[in-house]
Amino acid sequence: MAWKEVRSALPAGNYYYSGNEAAAEGAIAAGCRYYAGYPITPSSEIMEWIAVRFREVGGVFIQMEDEIASLSSVIGASWAGAKAMTATSGPGFSLMQEGIGYAAMTETPIVIVDIQRAGPATGQATRVGGGDIMQAKWGSQGDYPVIAISPWSVQEMYDQTINAFNLAERYRVPVILLAEQAVGHLRERMNVVEKIAIFNRRKEKGAAPFGAGDDGVPPMPAFGEGEKLLVTGSSHDDYGLRKVADPLVQARLTARLHNKIVNNREEIIQHEDYYAEDADVIVIAYGFTARSSLFAVEAMRREGKRVGMIRLKTIWPFADSLIRDVGSRAKKIFVPEMNRGQVAGEVMKYTCCDIIPYNQTDGEVIHPNTIMGELRRLL
Amino acid sequence: MAGDMEEYLRPGVRTPFCPGCADRILVRLILRAIAELKIDIDRMLFVSGIGCAAWIPSPHFNADTLHTLHGRAIAFATGAKLFNPELITMVVSGDGDLAAIGGNHLIHAARRNTDLTVICVNNMVYGMTGGQVSPATPMGIFTSTTVEGNRERPFDLCKLVAAAGAEYVARYSVSQPDTLVSSIKRGLETPGFSFIEVISPCHIQFGRRNRLDTAAETLRFFAGKCLMKDEAEGLSPEELRDKIITGEFSNGRNQAD
Amino acid sequence: MGEIKQIRLCGLGGQGIVLGGTILGYAGINDGKWVAGSSSYGAEARGSACRSEVIISDEPIIFPHVTRPDILIAMSQEAYDKYIKDMGRDGETVIYDEQMVCTKEISGLRQLGFPAGSVATKELENKLVANMVILGIVAEVTRIVSRNALLSAIEKNVPERFRALNLRAAELGLALGRAQK
Ligand SMILES: Cc1ncc(C[n+]2csc(CCOP(=O)(O)OP(=O)(O)O)c2C)c(N)n1
Ligand code: SF4
């Protein structure tokens, strides 16, 4: 296997980092050595941190002319053999959508960190939002796979950025760290362990770079290795040759792209349960809101109320079977979000139990007291 | 093997170009330049955008090729080249791709003087999508979106890119094969950003709407407009109207003339 | 349950409030605590009620924002007026720069004024390090972070050429705090 243990880039110990700094360090720990970006609040600290640290660890950093160019160059670098990343926020993430579809189609491992701010449009640039959930899944044309992760702490900005690179390399897919401004700018204790597990893309000389492989994920060569690669965003056969009118090629390719993620979702999807076993009302939360929710749930448990929480760490692929299972046990499901119900809508797809969305889009985080108030009304 | 042009063509590939398309000629001329320089083609990376011209390297060239998004070839190439400077990186794309949707990447790569050789295949029209006007379409020309003749001024792409800071800038036509091949060689040998605008006529989308019925006629029409830079010297603006001036416009940042 | 302390620093943009919060949090880490911090940024950080909040706890912190400060550190009148409203329970402390802030009487609330700004100006000829003086005072008076943790946090977070100055400012603050007792 292509897993290996490596020393962390930072000495083991506790740090006091912001979420953005942690994401940058997580990338470096995972082996990211190419970064291209364009300034945007509230994500710019990632780029600035990388600009300093790449000089120490030996990476290539460039500030491009826009987000389209940033993501394009990241894809180019990935095919040149790099673990490559960019970071942005909503407006830049919108500009990147065509490139995300391209990365999915060409099965290019890349990581995009989206520090979500309050939209739509320029919205409130310094304020928190969580409105990019659907954009992360459906922002580019066609059906294509992505993995999106929602970190809730500075520790997870670090750990999940490492995980994002591992997943990108393992499944040859764009992975999006869908963080919120409130996590990106939070400072917390962050622990670095001595050794971490890293997955590096599989290579196999002469193998079809777009063939099915054993598990739907083909090995990936790099430019300059004499493989005479054909990489294209047009529909293509196992060797990358354009086949733009063959229904069989198109059907096989789109199905494989989808299935390589869906069939491996047990391995990809992560979640956490809190007091969910015997709860009548279950909160389904992710990102920063899960911290408010857990605070509220614990306070109410101390009052003897039967409330629980499930935290989605992975947003895409969606935890469909988990939701089915939760829906069969709980009386009510409460879904607080910093958007107009983007995950609540997904939850409704998989269970017909009573689902109560709570949507706050005022540029502020959802306070635990708000959640407690809502839960009291539901009990 | 280095130097063998036939080896540089990907075996078993059927060309997608219309019969008579000048891009077919350009496929050969680019490879001839590489062959004459005896570059091991496995050290090269060809990046293209979307359009007819973007098909020149992909799939024809038997090398690493990256066929990207419309307008973004230079940005993709930047990432690959910066991460692996060993890759001799050439971008081949159309006038619409490089100068309209991708115009910003073009001037910024020139400003950075990124070590790329960019071949801008200028047929003065959007060939692939059915002959719409491009930012390189001359005034008065009929296209599917300029039904009364183009009223907008075209870019002088060489001036634009030279002003943005490119190291090497030249314009030649496929009807000047030998000078064009030498120019591509100069571009490849020049460290930094090289830009070669190649006049490569499209008889299907450009020619027919402008009373040029065959490939040969279209080619002749453009060939007749091309003047070498020194021939153009001393001519009046009136005499230069409609002419295409070919030659080198910058070779080495400080020698631009 | 272990101890959990919520601290809010506030003042004018440019007084080093955000850096003060970062250093306080960093000192908490040095003491082996769990810490969460968040600050104003953008236009807010340059404004008249710039704020930096730190939670220092013996246990992991679930909700990382300050819900009710145990300690308010006020470096300007406007910021004091804005945030004093959240204070008033027994055991809570306000520490303020007496040159900058006139306090309101609030029964039961411990409010301690110190000449942080004037000490910085007089002893160090640099008003900008009043934030470090205040941190020294806070460490000494409240014991939320230890002296060594604070000094090493300053060393880590302040650029080399200002390091000695900032460390001296913190030492002056520690002395002021001791004198208070
Ligand atoms: C984002 C986007 N917009 C539009 C298109 C459609 N499109 C494909 S090729 C092309 C124009 C190509 O013109 P040019 O670059 O001059 O190449 P030519 O075909 O003339 O060689 C356009 C507009 C696209 N593929 N992607
Ligand atoms: S449309 Fe024009 S440019 Fe495209 S292949 Fe045909 S002749 Fe060539």
Ligand SMILES: [Mg+2]
């Ligand atoms: Mg064209």
